[in-house]
Amino acid sequence: xxxxxxxxxxxxxxFGKQVVLDGVDLSVPSGIIYALLGPxxxxxxxxxxxxSTLTAADAGExxxxxxxxxxxxxxxxxxxxxxxxxxxxxxxxxxxxxVRMICRLSGLSPSESKTRxxxxxxxFELQSAAGKRVKSYSGxxxxxxxxxxxxxxxxxxxxLDEPTTGLDTISRQTLxxxxxxxxxxxxxxxxxxxxxxxxxxxxxxISVIDGGRIVATGTPAELKARVGEEVxxxxxxxxxLLRTVSTSGTIADVRQALSELAPLLPPxxxxxxRKPSMDDVFLxxxxxxxxxxxxx
Amino acid sequence: xxxxxxxxxxxxxxxxxxxxFIGRSIRLSLRNVEALLMAVMLPVMLMLLFTYVFGxxxxxxxxxxxxxVPGIILLCAGFGSSSTAVDVSMDMTNGIIDRFRxxxxxxxxxxxxxxAASLARNLLATAIVIGVAxxxxxxxxxxxxxxxxxxxxxxxxxxxxTWLFAAIGLVAGSPSAASGYGFALLFLPYLSSAFVQTETxxxxxxxxxxxxxxxxxxxxxxxxxxxxxxxxxxxxAVGWCALLIAVAIAWCGISFRRRAGRx
Numbered sequence: 001x002x003x004x005x006x007x008x009x010x011x012x013x014x015f016g017k018q019v020v021l022d023g024v025d026l027s028v029p030s031g032i033i034y035a036l037l038g039p040x041x042x043x044x045x046x047x048x049x050x051x052s053t054l055t056a057a058d059a060g061e062x063x064x065x066x067x068x069x070x071x072x073x074x075x076x077x078x079x080x081x082x083x084x085x086x087x088x089x090x091x092x093x094x095x096x097x098x099v100r101m102i103c104r105l106s107g108l109s110p111s112e113s114k115t116r117x118x119x120x121x122x123x124f125e126l127q128s129a130a131g132k133r134v135k136s137y138s139g140x141x142x143x144x145x146x147x148x149x150x151x152x153x154x155x156x157x158x159x160l161d162e163p164t165t166g167l168d169t170i171s172r173q174t175l176x177x178x179x180x181x182x183x184x185x186x187x188x189x190x191x192x193x194x195x196x197x198x199x200x201x202x203x204x205x206i207s208v209i210d211g212g213r214i215v216a217t218g219t220p221a222e223l224k225a226r227v228g229e230e231v232x233x234x235x236x237x238x239x240x241l242l243r244t245v246s247t248s249g250t251i252a253d254v255r256q257a258l259s260e261l262a263p264l265l266p267p268x269x270x271x272x273x274r275k276p277s278m279d280d281v282f283l284x285x286x287x288x289x290x291x292x293x294x295x296x
Numbered sequence: 297x298x299x300x301x302x303x304x305x306x307x308x309x310x311x312x313x314x315x316x317f318i319g320r321s322i323r324l325s326l327r328n329v330e331a332l333l334m335a336v337m338l339p340v341m342l343m344l345l346f347t348y349v350f351g352x353x354x355x356x357x358x359x360x361x362x363x364x365v366p367g368i369i370l371l372c373a374g375f376g377s378s379s380t381a382v383d384v385s386m387d388m389t390n391g392i393i394d395r396f397r398x399x400x401x402x403x404x405x406x407x408x409x410x411x412a413a414s415l416a417r418n419l420l421a422t423a424i425v426i427g428v429a430x431x432x433x434x435x436x437x438x439x440x441x442x443x444x445x446x447x448x449x450x451x452x453x454x455x456x457x458t459w460l461f462a463a464i465g466l467v468a469g470s471p472s473a474a475s476g477y478g479f480a481l482l483f484l485p486y487l488s489s490a491f492v493q494t495e496t497x498x499x500x501x502x503x504x505x506x507x508x509x510x511x512x513x514x515x516x517x518x519x520x521x522x523x524x525x526x527x528x529x530x531x532x533a534v535g536w537c538a539l540l541i542a543v544a545i546a547w548c549g550i551s552f553r554r555r556a557g558r559x
Contacts, residue, residue: 052398077400078304086391090320092327104316105401107305116302123299133327149395153304185301 003066005030005157005188006051011060013046013212020046022212023060028205030156033179033189035203037196039286043212044192045085048161051190052082065156081150085161087142088149089134095145096121096130102149120148124178140171147178158182160191164198176202196279210286223281230273231280232257237268246276246284307400314402317409324383325413331379335417339372339425346491347432354492362436365429366517367490369422369450370510374485376418377458378478383410384465385474388555404552407462414458415451422450436521446520449530452537453513457481459544466551490514509536 006028013021020043028034038044049055051064053073062069065079082088089098099120103113121130124144129137134145143163150158163179164172179202182189193199199206200220207217216223228246232254235241242265247253258271308316325332346368351360387393387406396403426434438446461478468474487501488494488510494502505511512532519526 049394052394054394054397074400077398078307080398082394082398084391084394088391088393088395090324090392091390092324093320097323101316101320102395102399105308105313105396105399107307107312108302119300151299153302155304185299 003030004028004063005032006034006062006064006190008047008051008062009060011047011050011062012058013043013050013055014058020212021050021057024209024212024214026207026214026217028188028190030188031183031186032204033183033191033202035199035206036190036192036209037194037199037206037282038192038209039194042209044209045161047209048082048084048159048190048192052080052159053077054082079155080157080159081155082159083143083146083150083161083163085165087146089142089145091135092133094131094133095126095137095141098134098145099149099152102152106153108153116152120151124148138171139167140174143167143171143175144178147175151182154185155187157188157190160189162192162194164193164195172198196277196282208282208285215285216281223285224276227276227280227284229276230254231276233272233274234261234265234269235272236266237270242269244280246280249273310402310405314405314408317405318412319409321383321409321413322416325417332417335372335376335379335421336424338375339368339421340428342368342371343425343428343432350491358433361429361433362522363518364491365425365434365436366514366521367485367488368429369425369517370453370490370514371485372421372425373418373450373454374457374482376421377414377454377461378475378482379461380410380414380458381461381465381468381474381478382471383413384462385468385471388466389470393555404549407466407548407552410465411455411458411462414461415454418454418458419451437523438521442520446517449513449516449520449533449537452534452541456509456537456540456544459541459548463544463547463551466548466555484508484510485514488514509533509540512536 004027006026008024008026011021011024012019024043024047036044036047046055050057051062051069053069053076056070064076067075067079069076090101093101096117099117100113103116104110108116118127121127124147126141126145126148129141134142137145147163160179164175167175176198179189179191191202203220205217206220206223207214208223209215216226218226228248230247230249232243232245232247233241234243234245243261245257245261247257254273346364347361351358351364354360355363384407387410393403393406396406460481464477464481465474468477485491487505488508489505490510494505494511497505512529513536515524515529516526516533518524519529
């Protein structure tokens with residue numbers, strides 16, 4: 001069996017009366033892209049904060065790269081890189097100064113830092129802005145700089161907290177490409193996202209988190225299969241969506257679904273079939289009573 | 297991606313991390329032009345204000361400048377170090393602190409960096425106060441030893457105030473809150489022997505003025521520079537500063553750890 005990059009058992013965390021994590025069990029194999037998908041306030045950032053040693057859990061265990069996040073903090077820190085939700089860069093410094101500062105803090109000598117900084121800025125297409133203060137950077141540039149800084153030295157596990165929130169489509173796709181390339185380098189990427197498409201496109205394994213619990217885990221295909229093979233969409237004449245129903249896609253199943261729905265809908269409603277999207281998965285998993293067992 | 301692989305070396309030592317953070321804070325100080333300008337202008341304005349506007353009323357003989365220089369040095373140092381609270385608080389509410397904390401380094405160095413930059417800024421302001429003071433008639437009778445001793449006391453005082461402001465920055469919820477809480481400390485110099493002798497104050501206020509840290513610091517600097525009696529004020533001054541520094545550093549350490557992941 002491959003070594004697990006991240007493993008948690010029964011992680012719990014509350015802030016005051018609010019329960020943020022309510023018993024989270026995860027196991028993330030090395031070398032994959034793992035997406036934690038959930039709405040705002042589901043506990044994604046808290047989980048990353050615990051895994052990256054920023055916050056202590058109230059109960060439960062967590063190991064990253066084989067080390068306990070509470071008892072072996074320094075070893076965990078030697079194994080991870082974190083790109084937080086808010087770009088972790090210094091606004092008053094230039095891009096170049098930011099990267100060089102982290103090079104020095106990572107233990108590179110001044111001359112090594114200089115070379116490595118130049119290389120990172122070039123790879124992330126930031127050379128032309130290298131001498132400008134980060135304050136003047138666009139959202140996409142900040143994110144690229146943030147990632148560049150996270151890759152100063154090789155760390156086996158990279159945490160990305162909502163890496164593309166607030167980015168335009170092009171910046172988002174650029175980042176996706178970079179993230180996929182990180183996996184080729186053998187880095188385990190643990191990312192959180194609110195975007196279903198992002199998890200679908202990038203992740204080898206997705207866990208859906210809602211209300212501080214993991215409600216489902218699987219590959220994108222497995223999760224989609226969970227809501228059925230085909231989704232019936234019913235729309236009125238103005239193309240407004242009336243209803244969606246998951247089915248197995250067989251004649252018998254579709255016929256039965258339609259005959260049950262027919263009396264409830266106008267007779268001129270239109271029917272179409274499509275493959276389930278991650279949205280369907282998400283709605284099915286987070287609005288229904290919790291499904292706790294994992295399907296992977 | 298063609299990024300070359302770079303295996304992680306042993307991470308930065310305590311000294312390197314602190315040096316990097318100090319460099320960062322000094323760079324940030326130099327770029328915060330408004331604050332830097334204020335730090336340079338304030339000593340000049342205060343020096344002129346106290347000498348030419350209040351000075352005549354407080355001491356018609358015209359010697360007030362000799363009395364007031366230590367007070368203005370401390371007033372400026374207090375003001376100059378107060379921006380540390382805002383700087384620290386800004387760092388703590390910004391994402392960059394999470395990066396530092398998740399690196400295998402001594403991340404408290406962020407705060408140490410701001411303290412060192414504050415010391416540098418305030419020594420500059422002190423030099424300006426003394427320079428302007430000479431221009432408006434300050435005539436100290438101190439020798440080299442006295443000057444060095446006075447400088448030592450000033451450094452201790454700046455460090456004490458700066459570490460206190462750093463702690464305030466760590467516990468404040470936001471930079472503007474940090475600036476608000478810090479304001480209280482800036483009044484201490486007025487309730488001391490900085491500008492008038494404490495004997496001229498009402499009895500209850502004398503109690504406060506004579507037993508707060510600023511008065512012995514002022515009396516010590518004044519004694520060293522202009523030859524007024526120091527007595528045991530020197531020990532009190534050093535003791536107060538050392539105590540404040542110790543308490544503030546401990547307070548910083550505790551609150552820095554407590555702030556973990558809470559933004």
